Amino acid sequence: MRQCGSILISALILLFLLAFTTIAILYAKGYRFDILKGEPKVSKTGLLVATSIPDGAQIIINDELKTATNNTLDMLPGDYEVKIIKDGYFPWQKLLRIQTGIVTKADVLLYPNAPKLESITATGVQTPVIDPSGTKIAFLVASQSASRNGIYVYDMTAPVVLSLQTASKQIANDNLALFSTADLSWTPDGQHLIATVSGTLSPITFLLQANQLNTSPRDVTALLPTLEQEWISEKTQKAQAQIVGLKPALKRLIASTFTILAWSPDDTKILYVASQSAKLPLFIKPRLLGVDTLREVRSVKQGGLYIYDIKEDRNTKIMDQTPEECQESYETCPLPIKWFPDSEHLLTVKDKQIHMVEYDGMNDTIVYAGPFIDGFVFPWPNGQKIVMLTDLNNPTILPNLYTISLK
Numbered sequence: 001m002r003q004c005g006s007i008l009i010s011a012l013i014l015l016f017l018l019a020f021t022t023i024a025i026l027y028a029k030g031y032r033f034d035i036l037k038g039e040p041k042v043s044k045t046g047l048l049v050a051t052s053i054p055d056g057a058q059i060i061i062n063d064e065l066k067t068a069t070n071n072t073l074d075m076l077p078g079d080y081e082v083k084i085i086k087d088g089y090f091p092w093q094k095l096l097r098i099q100t101g102i103v104t105k106a107d108v109l110l111y112p113n114a115p116k117l118e119s120i121t122a123t124g125v126q127t128p129v130i131d132p133s134g135t136k137i138a139f140l141v142a143s144q145s146a147s148r149n150g151i152y153v154y155d156m157t158a159p160v161v162l163s164l165q166t167a168s169k170q171i172a173n174d175n176l177a178l179f180s181t182a183d184l185s186w187t188p189d190g191q192h193l194i195a196t197v198s199g200t201l202s203p204i205t206f207l208l209q210a211n212q213l214n215t216s217p218r219d220v221t222a223l224l225p226t227l228e229q230e231w232i233s234e235k236t237q238k239a240q241a242q243i244v245g246l247k248p249a250l251k252r253l254i255a256s257t258f259t260i261l262a263w264s265p266d267d268t269k270i271l272y273v274a275s276q277s278a279k280l281p282l283f284i285k286p287r288l289l290g291v292d293t294l295r296e297v298r299s300v301k302q303g304g305l306y307i308y309d310i311k312e313d314r315n316t317k318i319m320d321q322t323p324e325e326c327q328e329s330y331e332t333c334p335l336p337i338k339w340f341p342d343s344e345h346l347l348t349v350k351d352k353q354i355h356m357v358e359y360d361g362m363n364d365t366i367v368y369a370g371p372f373i374d375g376f377v378f379p380w381p382n383g384q385k386i387v388m389l390t391d392l393n394n395p396t397i398l399p400n401l402y403t404i405s406l407k
Contacts, residue, residue, distance in 0.1 A: 152170050
């Protein structure tokens with residue numbers, strides 16, 4: 001009798017262990033036991049991984065508070081309205097699709113609703129231009145003494161010693177009143193500045209080293225046609241290098257349909273104007289797991305503004321119709337649209353307001369609505385600030401560069 005009892009107990013323990021192991025394996029694979037419509041049911045779930053900068057924001061799903069950010073949630077498959085909110089910051093909201101056995105990510109950048117402003121120049125700034133790397137801003141100063149007037153370069157990556165204003169370096173003085181009305185532009189490598197001065201007879205062009213004071217500016221007017229060809233060649237070689245590893249079919253599509261305005265900083269996304277109406281085929285088959293297709297647009301309209309994600313083979317729309325001036329030249333576009341350093345957001349100017357928007361066109365947020373001068377808005381290299389030119393609506397002073405904190 002005792003032996004039968006021992007065998008029975010051992011069998012029950014074994015069955016319990018097998019059941020527990022099976023349940024643990026199913027749980028690890030995403031299966032969950034629920035009561036749906038009064039009946040028990042085992043369903044396989046997906047995962048939502050929600051992170052935010054700053055962290056500690058609330059996650060609200062279908063108007064129900066769930067947890068804080070930097071957490072993972074098991075969820076049944078379906079479409080959910082996800083909100084992420086934090087006191088002192090603009091809310092984030094998006095419709096997300098949870099799929100069986102798939103990890104869906106919500107990497108959220110929250111913007112303060114009372115941003116801090118800080119000046120980074122105090123001498124009065126004219127016509128600032130940012131270099132191709134997005135780390136240096138060149139500008140003119142023409143309101144100070146002759147020795148302080150001239151061309152300056154502000155290095156946004158320089159260590160802050162006393163204040164942000166110490167990062168400006170004069171690279172050309174204006175003792176001869178040459179540069180007070182010069183047109184500035186950068187060479188493609190960002191190592192030199194081109195300063196074109198309107199003379200009495202014909203313009204004079206100087207080539208300046210961007211990292212030091214040019215005591216004797218180099219006149220390259222006679223060499224300008226040759227230098228311009230070299231710069232065009234540099235740009236062409238860079239453009240070719242960016243598409244060299246792409247599939248031949250994608251290369252043909254880009255050549256026929258994309259007027260490329262700008263690549264994202266990580267070279268994985270293309271901001272472009274559709275040069276003709278077309279339907280984009282799928283280049284990655286089957287589709288990658290977890291790709292968000294809710295806002296995807298595969299049929300593009302001529303003149304529309306789009307972003308193509310090379311890694312995910314995903315195309316999203318930013319604008320139905322781009323202004324004609326933007327359709328061929330990103331630099332002279334009257335509707336400034338710039339990639340943010342994280343390659344996930346765009347910095348835009350609309351209706352005299354500064355906006356941040358995700359690259360799929362969602363969560364368009366006005367981060368600054370005060371006075372600034374259109375066109376002169378740049379992202380800080382580490383993504384923590386925005387730089388703008390403003391006189392703070394004071395007509396008695398010259399505009400200066402200010403930062404808008406996004407922390």
